[in-house]
Amino acid sequence: MKLSANMEDYVEAVLFCANDQGIARVSDIRDLLGVKTPSVTGAMKLLAENGYVTHQPYGGIKLTPKGRRAAQDVKKRHAILSRFLTQVLGVTPKTADMDACKMEHAVSKETLEKLHAYLHKIAGE
Incomplete structure (x- = not known):
């Protein structure tokens, strides 16, 4: 399922x-x-x-x-999206958390991987 x-x-x-x-x-x-x-x-x-x-x-x-x-996967998607919304777009943490909760269910694996790579790139990691 x-x-x-x-x-x-x-x-x-x-x-x-x-x-x-x-x-x-x-x-x-x-x-x-x-x-x-x-x-x-x-x-x-x-x-x-x-x-x-x-x-x-x-x-x-x-x-x-x-x-x-499954839970760790959802948590990871949420964290990446929330981090992108706050650090890149400047969304407030509260709004980013609410939006990430909605987006985490619809984002593709490809998009999530690209966001994750981008966040590492801008952080110099």
Whole structure:
């Protein structure tokens, strides 16, 4: 299953909300994404069925290796886009973060690689 933009947001939220043991709580994901609890539990059920998370009812949520790879990919896309928007275009960090969250789901791999290379070039890395 290819993750939809919505499901990508959920795996990224699990990564972001996870504690030191790698376990996230439904309430933390709900609060981060600004959705209702049933939306989170439904998404977690679908992600679990497709091998992205493990989730026990009334228990924690943990990314599987597959889920961790997907979440890290979304996080990387977000970081590159946010950095480009702030450092190159001069967008405020808050706006860049909101826009990167929308763009991270649609940007092609080629464009992302070019942005990443460009950012390294201008930073002299």
